[in-house]
Amino acid sequence: MTSPATAQEGSVEKPRRNSFFWSRFFFLRILAIAFVGTFLSLGLQIHALIGPNGILPAKEFLQALARDQSILSCFLMAPSYLWVHAGELGLSALCWIGLGAAILLLFNVWPTMTLFTCWFSHLSFVTVAYIFSSFQSDSLLLEAAFLGLLIAPRGLLPGLGENNPPPRFGIWMLQWLLFRFAYGSGMAKLTHESGQWFDLNVMSHFYETIPFPSFLGFFAHHLPQLFHGAVALLILTAEIIAPFFLLFGQTSCMLGFFIWMFFQGWMLLTTNYFYLSLVAVGLGLFYLNDSLMNRLFRLDAPNVHLKLKRGFFEKLMRNGLLGFVFYLSFLSFLPTLKIPTEKIPSFLTVPAKSLQSFRLANRYRLFSQIPEIRKQMIFEGSGDDGKTWKEYVYAWSPQDLSRSLPWMGYHLPRLEWNLWFASQGSFQNHPFVFATAMKLLEGDEKTLGLFDGNPFSVAPPSRMRFPLYDYSFASWETWQEKGEWWQRKKSGDYAPALIRRGKDQYDLMLDQYQPTLDG
Numbered sequence: 001m002t003s004p005a006t007a008q009e010g011s012v013e014k015p016r017r018n019s020f021f022w023s024r025f026f027f028l029r030i031l032a033i034a035f036v037g038t039f040l041s042l043g044l045q046i047h048a049l050i051g052p053n054g055i056l057p058a059k060e061f062l063q064a065l066a067r068d069q070s071i072l073s074c075f076l077m078a079p080s081y082l083w084v085h086a087g088e089l090g091l092s093a094l095c096w097i098g099l100g101a102a103i104l105l106l107f108n109v110w111p112t113m114t115l116f117t118c119w120f121s122h123l124s125f126v127t128v129a130y131i132f133s134s135f136q137s138d139s140l141l142l143e144a145a146f147l148g149l150l151i152a153p154r155g156l157l158p159g160l161g162e163n164n165p166p167p168r169f170g171i172w173m174l175q176w177l178l179f180r181f182a183y184g185s186g187m188a189k190l191t192h193e194s195g196q197w198f199d200l201n202v203m204s205h206f207y208e209t210i211p212f213p214s215f216l217g218f219f220a221h222h223l224p225q226l227f228h229g230a231v232a233l234l235i236l237t238a239e240i241i242a243p244f245f246l247l248f249g250q251t252s253c254m255l256g257f258f259i260w261m262f263f264q265g266w267m268l269l270t271t272n273y274f275y276l277s278l279v280a281v282g283l284g285l286f287y288l289n290d291s292l293m294n295r296l297f298r299l300d301a302p303n304v305h306l307k308l309k310r311g312f313f314e315k316l317m318r319n320g321l322l323g324f325v326f327y328l329s330f331l332s333f334l335p336t337l338k339i340p341t342e343k344i345p346s347f348l349t350v351p352a353k354s355l356q357s358f359r360l361a362n363r364y365r366l367f368s369q370i371p372e373i374r375k376q377m378i379f380e381g382s383g384d385d386g387k388t389w390k391e392y393v394y395a396w397s398p399q400d401l402s403r404s405l406p407w408m409g410y411h412l413p414r415l416e417w418n419l420w421f422a423s424q425g426s427f428q429n430h431p432f433v434f435a436t437a438m439k440l441l442e443g444d445e446k447t448l449g450l451f452d453g454n455p456f457s458v459a460p461p462s463r464m465r466f467p468l469y470d471y472s473f474a475s476w477e478t479w480q481e482k483g484e485w486w487q488r489k490k491s492g493d494y495a496p497a498l499i500r501r502g503k504d505q506y507d508l509m510l511d512q513y514q515p516t517l518d519g
Helices: 021-043 047-050 058-066 071-077 088-104 111-126 136-151 168-191 215-221 223-246 250-270 272-286 288-295 312-337 346-354 414-423 432-441 476-482
Strands: 007-013 305-308 374-377 381-383 463-473 486-501 505-509
Touching: 021 111, 021 136, 021 168, 021 272, 021 288, 047 088, 047 414, 058 071, 071 414, 088 414, 111 136, 136 168, 136 312, 136 432, 168 312, 215 250, 215 305, 223 250, 223 346, 223 476, 250 272, 250 305, 312 346, 374 414, 374 486, 432 463, 432 486, 432 505
Parallel strands: none
Antiparallel strands: 007 305, 374 463, 381 463, 463 486, 486 505
């Protein structure tokens, strides 16, 4: 990395109100908060998920990937320093290194190095965690962090980076990311075959069918239908119309900022999409240049801007990287414009496919379809040959009808999130469900740590079944009278029951499998 450019004496300019010093500063702090939460959350679950004895061990994934592959090919397919050590120590080091760097970034210490460390530490997890990192929040955080790295001020304690203004190309790329994230999600809603978003009733079941409903979402659910329609209109306006305000003057940018922040504020309050909304808030700051920051929040841009003599190779490398990311992001945006990438010459798409695992550019399609019924699969174990069954209680997902709905904050329980996804589909497409069940039948302590207690504290069960329930919010009257937040009805079996015959020996009880119940 080149050393900071030195200011040339003389030639003092007037303050540049079209700069983005404050937006950059707060954006990097928001990324730091997101990474602090990410690595704290990973530390609570990474060993159970991808540890040597985890549900889907990273070590086995890397070993399978390395067969008949060169070192370069392996790294391109899975850029991760877990290649060095994928055991317990390596996983712990990943979390601690990332957390330490995130804390330093929060306090604006050497932001280029600390942000790079955060980005690559998280990438090291994401590329080997397979289904446990297949979330759009991970992709958005990684893409935003990489772009943040290219605009971050240099130096150990750079402050606002007065001598290192945010490059115009870098700011434009972050605005382009905001546009793709918003517009792509909005168009995915309007073009989905279900047509849910056209009648504006979709929010009437949104709050109860998302992966982790919140207690404020319960109250939002019981608001009048007219309010739900207004929120749906707000979302579509924020995603499809407001991004175009970036193309016009300061007044339109300020309006776009308020629309976007109101939307994300509502999501933060009523859902548990913490990371997604937090990074989206950070991107929304780039609606405001320093002039608008001063106008709205009385934040003055640096009073003196010196003409800097930038290194030619530094500018070439940075702009080259930004240009390459734009190329990748444009390719990822083509499906949103209904332009099939199959028609593009292969030599133009090879770089994008080769570097796909770095998640430098992603396609975003948030909430394109909202389930109308919340389906939730439950693990039930039996230690007496199926005479009695006990439920394994989720730590965060709905199960106990009277348990208050949590606000998870920084924590993202990745197993439960994937179990919610799996519950909406078939077990054949989600083999990790049986892998989890096998760990529970073995009495694995790390896997049990992902649940709220162990119903078989003396000895693990010998059988596991998977009843599937339809959950819905309780009525307002039921909540007031009984204190129940949920009501549920069994709809069938998610998968055939599993019997443990011995070590690594399991049988499926296909004769008792009822995918749906009559009536």
